[in-house]
Amino acid sequence: MAGKRFQVLQGNEAVVEGGIAAGMRFYSGYPITPSTEIAERSALRLPQVGGKFIQMEDEIGGIAAALGASMAGLKAMTATSGPGFSLKQENIGYAAIAEIPIVIVDVQREGPSTGLPTSPSQGDLMQSKWGTHGDHPVIVISPSSVQECYNETVRAFNMAERFRVPVIFLMDEIVGHLREGCELIPPEELTISNRRVDREFNGTLAYAVQEGNYVPEYAPFGSGDHFNVTGLFHNLDGFPTNDSEVTDSQERRLLDKITKRRDRIEKWEEVDTDDCEVMIICFGGTARAVEGAMDASHQYDSVKIGMFRPITVWPFPEAALHKILKHNKHLRQIIVAEHNDGQMILEVQRLVEGTVPVTHLGKIDGTTITPDEILEKIKEVY
Amino acid sequence: MARTEVRMSGSGGQGVIMGTIILAEAAYEDGKQVAQCQSYGPEARGGSSKAETIISDNRIHYTKVKYPDLLLSLTQLSFDKYLPDVKDSTIIVVDSSIEVSEETKKAHKVYILPILDAAAEVIKNKMSANIISCGVVNEILHIADWDAIEHAVLNHVPKGTEESNLNALHYGAKMAREYSEN
Amino acid sequence: MPSKLIENTMRVNRLPHIWCPGCGHGILMRDVAQAIENCGLDPDKVVIVSGIGCSSRAAGYMNYNTLHTTHGRAIAFATGVKLANPELHVIVITGDGDATAIGGNHLIHAARRNIDLTVIVFNNSIYGMTGGQYSPTTPHMEKGTTAPYGNIDYVFDIPKLAEAAGATFTGRCSAYHAQQAIKLIEEGIRHHGFSVIDGVSVCPTYYGRKNKKGDSVKMLNWQKENFVDVKVAEKLPPEKLEGKTLIGKFYESNDKEEYTDMYMNLIERAGGNK
Numbered sequence: 001m002a003g004k005r006f007q008v009l010q011g012n013e014a015v016v017e018g019g020i021a022a023g024m025r026f027y028s029g030y031p032i033t034p035s036t037e038i039a040e041r042s043a044l045r046l047p048q049v050g051g052k053f054i055q056m057e058d059e060i061g062g063i064a065a066a067l068g069a070s071m072a073g074l075k076a077m078t079a080t081s082g083p084g085f086s087l088k089q090e091n092i093g094y095a096a097i098a099e100i101p102i103v104i105v106d107v108q109r110e111g112p113s114t115g116l117p118t119s120p121s122q123g124d125l126m127q128s129k130w131g132t133h134g135d136h137p138v139i140v141i142s143p144s145s146v147q148e149c150y151n152e153t154v155r156a157f158n159m160a161e162r163f164r165v166p167v168i169f170l171m172d173e174i175v176g177h178l179r180e181g182c183e184l185i186p187p188e189e190l191t192i193s194n195r196r197v198d199r200e201f202n203g204t205l206a207y208a209v210q211e212g213n214y215v216p217e218y219a220p221f222g223s224g225d226h227f228n229v230t231g232l233f234h235n236l237d238g239f240p241t242n243d244s245e246v247t248d249s250q251e252r253r254l255l256d257k258i259t260k261r262r263d264r265i266e267k268w269e270e271v272d273t274d275d276c277e278v279m280i281i282c283f284g285g286t287a288r289a290v291e292g293a294m295d296a297s298h299q300y301d302s303v304k305i306g307m308f309r310p311i312t313v314w315p316f317p318e319a320a321l322h323k324i325l326k327h328n329k330h331l332r333q334i335i336v337a338e339h340n341d342g343q344m345i346l347e348v349q350r351l352v353e354g355t356v357p358v359t360h361l362g363k364i365d366g367t368t369i370t371p372d373e374i375l376e377k378i379k380e381v382y
Numbered sequence: 383m384a385r386t387e388v389r390m391s392g393s394g395g396q397g398v399i400m401g402t403i404i405l406a407e408a409a410y411e412d413g414k415q416v417a418q419c420q421s422y423g424p425e426a427r428g429g430s431s432k433a434e435t436i437i438s439d440n441r442i443h444y445t446k447v448k449y450p451d452l453l454l455s456l457t458q459l460s461f462d463k464y465l466p467d468v469k470d471s472t473i474i475v476v477d478s479s480i481e482v483s484e485e486t487k488k489a490h491k492v493y494i495l496p497i498l499d500a501a502a503e504v505i506k507n508k509m510s511a512n513i514i515s516c517g518v519v520n521e522i523l524h525i526a527d528w529d530a531i532e533h534a535v536l537n538h539v540p541k542g543t544e545e546s547n548l549n550a551l552h553y554g555a556k557m558a559r560e561y562s563e564n
Numbered sequence: 565m566p567s568k569l570i571e572n573t574m575r576v577n578r579l580p581h582i583w584c585p586g587c588g589h590g591i592l593m594r595d596v597a598q599a600i601e602n603c604g605l606d607p608d609k610v611v612i613v614s615g616i617g618c619s620s621r622a623a624g625y626m627n628y629n630t631l632h633t634t635h636g637r638a639i640a641f642a643t644g645v646k647l648a649n650p651e652l653h654v655i656v657i658t659g660d661g662d663a664t665a666i667g668g669n670h671l672i673h674a675a676r677r678n679i680d681l682t683v684i685v686f687n688n689s690i691y692g693m694t695g696g697q698y699s700p701t702t703p704h705m706e707k708g709t710t711a712p713y714g715n716i717d718y719v720f721d722i723p724k725l726a727e728a729a730g731a732t733f734t735g736r737c738s739a740y741h742a743q744q745a746i747k748l749i750e751e752g753i754r755h756h757g758f759s760v761i762d763g764v765s766v767c768p769t770y771y772g773r774k775n776k777k778g779d780s781v782k783m784l785n786w787q788k789e790n791f792v793d794v795k796v797a798e799k800l801p802p803e804k805l806e807g808k809t810l811i812g813k814f815y816e817s818n819d820k821e822e823y824t825d826m827y828m829n830l831i832e833r834a835g836g837n838k
């Protein structure tokens with residue numbers, strides 16, 4: 001059923017195919033627009049590869065069952081949209097502290113609450129990082145094409161398994177419902193990371209890590225190691241504790257797991273950033289309008305435009321941006337284009353520290369930013 | 383081919399979304415880049431519905447259609463709704479049940495074809511209007527090789543209707559060809 | 565010195581437990597452990613899943629694969645564990661608030677699916693961990709810190725709720741009647757389908773004190789005097805059963821196919837066993 005190597009697929013469908021190529025064998029979720037095609041295709045495709053699909057009674061059950069399956073050793077995913085993403089937040093934190101690999105897809109929709117269910121938006125960018133309470137590690141990836149939905153879902157699973165963290169796949173309706181050609185690269189031609197299991201600590205010290213490692217490598221349930229998993233701060237054997245030293249060391253390790261491995265996690269795209277005068281920073285489906293604007297501007301021999309696009313949006317590719325700021329002597333203006341009222345711009349302003357003017361091009365009416373609007377914005381500010 | 387944008391519109395249930403998917407798959411199989419989009423939600427249930435396919439030899443950046451190169455409408459309601467979003471060079475294809483003003487006829491290349499009647503009376507399958515439309519569009523724009531578009535049709539039609547749908551495809555092409563010749 | 569049962573089934577270095585003196589949960593936890601032993605399950609294949617609350621701390625003490633999850637979600641997590649690996653014996657230890665208030669939706673839907681989980685509700689009729697608020701099983705007009713004028717809510721009858729929702733095994737046991745409890749839990753584990761057992765505990769600290777029920781001994785004695793085995797009850801006239809609580813196995817049916825069995829068939833039909 002995976003069928004031909006080259007197919008026209010929807011972004012949402014490509015996520016499922018990428019997941020299956022990466023080894024996903026469990027999906028649990030709840031229907032919600034505009035992510036439902038992910039559940040539908042998982043229901044069809046997973047049993048064909050011996051995997052499991054279950055439609056749970058609610059969004060919270062959707063992530064909870066996926067986490068249970070992950071504890072039993074399967075690569076697991078759940079997908080949702082706005083309201084469902086809010087409902088899943090508590091268990092995203094649980095995945096973070098208990099260090100259970102999982103991929104959570106959020107196909108964003110416009111506005112708070114029920115909002116505009118089928119409209120493009122990127123209003124969950126900050127929620128994807130800070131949505132669950134407390135300091136916690138999370139990796140967030142945002143694709144801008146159907147092919148990237150496929151390839152980056154593979155990377156999302158790889159990082160979830162490798163770092164034992166929740167990885168959020170932050171999509172927008174532009175990409176989720178778009179149909180494009182997609183190469184279904186078979187698993188044997190992909191880099192696939194599987195969960196590492198290290199039973200040297202005799203299984204009971206599930207949360208102990210080897211020197212220089214930040215990731216506990218406990219075995220799945222059923223392997224013979226009788227350890228405890230909890231959302232409370234815990235000792236190395238997973239048993240709850242209130243000890244402030246243990247709490248600090250566990251929390252630090254959780255965060256270090258990401259911050260000390262940024263080089264393996266960050267990913268971005270740069271177009272003409274060496275010598276552009278105006279650099280547009282964007283992510284996800286917005287990039288398509290930015291690219292459209294760059295196409296149009298080539299025809300008019302106008303100002304030189306570049307694009308910087310984080311693919312891993314959290315952690316934000318800080319070093320890459322700093323490098324551009326340091327080396328590009330022509331850069332006069334940065335425009336952050338995003339389908340929200342100003343979220344990524346906060347991170348950009350923090351990193352640019354006033355060295356280059358930063359302006360915002362946002363849209364929150366449920367329609368897409370167009371190439372014309374980007375060109376107009378450039379004229380306005382440059 | 384240069385970036386070419388097709389918008390199909392009609393009423394919910396006429397299969398215009400499937401029509402654009404078939405065009406996209408055919409063009410992709412023929413080695414072109416494609417992007418297909420459609421309306422969702424309440425907009426997609428009853429009332430007027432639309433879907434678009436963009437075809438190009440080069441990478442397609444922006445994936446939305448503003449002013450299509452070809453607008454095809456199967457109902458008056460959808461035609462009236464999307465007629466304002468055309469450019470001078472837009473080719474217009476409408477079912478013969480639709481009234482088109484003289485002004486529009488002067489300003490555009492217009493094909494007025496009995497697509498719905500042909501589906502009901504010639505193909506004897508009302509559900510084949512979208513496939514007839516694919517034949518019309520491909521005859522006018524040469525999006526894909528006919529083999530490729532036949533494949534794409536066969537990928538999407540119910541078992542037992544393969545032959546009648548292929549007839550529908552070629553009947554559409556024939557109507558467009560004869561219309562041009564007249 | 566811990567008994568042989570405790571040594572075999574508990575994380576002895578984590579004892580004593582955090583429950584208050586006189587709490588019934590320790591007895592119920594021991595009953596669960598004894599039932600697992602009696603069933604002869606391979607401890608490596610036993611998974612204990614719990615939610616949040618006093619009851620759910622049990623998971624941490626039990627020497628199996630243990631998953632202490634989020635409030636209300638134990639059954640949903642357990643559903644994922646079981647479906648992912650049907651070879652595992654998945655037992656859920658939860659509380660009255662955890663299972664029937666915040667997690668009520670998961671309880672009824674797991675029952676509807678008839679997935680092979682054994683759910684034991686450590687039911688102390690109160691939210692203990694947060695200090696004594698009324699729960700869905702706090703009796704009508706009794707008190708909690710959030711029901712200072714008496715609780716006007718009515719209670720859930722957990723076995724009836726589960727049966728109506730589709731569970732294929734239901735029953736009730738008590739902290740006092742330990743032998744019967746072990747046997748019932750054992751049967752629940754052996755049952756191939758969704759089993760729900762209402763394990764009536766005692767909370768002398770909050771529920772008992774707030775409602776002047778006396779100390780733990782008095783509360784356990786009350787169970788002794790007022791709980792009647794369902795089989796004995798069948799032979800008693802109605803007037804003798806007034807104000808009594810029934811315990812024992814209430815319902816068992818093997819008519820409905822179990823969920824993970826059906827899913828394995830589905831995989832077969834989809835061609836996924838190649």
